[in-house]
Amino acid sequence: AQSVTQPDIHITVSEGASLELRCNYSYGATPYLFWYVQSPGQGLQLLLKYFSGDTLVQGIKGFEAEFKRSQSSFNLRKPSVHWSDAAEYFCAVGINTGNQFYFGTGTSLTVIP
C-alpha cells in the first residue's frame, strides 16, 4: 500500500539558515511526488512536483527537492529561509493517474528572527 512519511513533526530554524524537510514514500510503481505548503487558514499551494526526468526539481519561492529512488525519498530544501516561509509543509505521492494524492502528516516550520 502507498504511504508517505514525514519524520519531522516540527522544525525551527533561524531566518537566513538553510532548511531541509524530509519525506519518504512507499509505492510500488513510479511515483509522482509533490510538495505543498499550507499557511494558517489557507488552502494548499503547490511548491514543486516530480513526474519524471531530472531528479533535482526547482520550485517556487526558492525551494528545490531531490528525488532519490534508492532511498525512496523526496526531501525539500531551501538555502536561506525567510520569515514568510513559516507554514505547514506536506509531501504527497500521486497514484494511479498521478493526481490521487496520499499526503504525509506534515511538518510545521517555525522561523525565528
Add this chain to the structure above:
Amino acid sequence: ETGVTQSPTHLIKTRGQQVTLRCSSQSGHNTVSWYQQALGQGPQFIFQYYREEENGRGNFPPRFSGLQFPNYSSELNVNALELDDSALYLCAGTSGLQETQYFGPGTRLLVL
C-alpha cells in the same frame, strides 16, 4: 489564485444530519478530487471524479458520496454525520489526469 472556490467556508451540523459541500472549478478542470483534513493531520483522499464519473476512492464509507456536473462544479455529500467527520474538506481541480491539482481554500465542518 487557483481558480477553485468552495462554499460555504464554515459549517456547523449536529450528529446524524446530512451535509452538502460545494466546489466550483475553472473551465477546463475536468477532474475534481475531494480530501478530508482533520486537525493536525495531512489531507486524506476521499474520491475523485473525471468527466462526471467516479475515478477512484480512498478508504471512506459509502455515506460519503459525490457528484460532478458539466459546468465543472461538484458536490460532496455526507450522510449520518459523526463527530469524527469534523474536519477541513478540500477540493482540487485539474485539467487532466496527469496534470497539477489546484486546491480550493476548503470548507471547515464542525459536527456537534
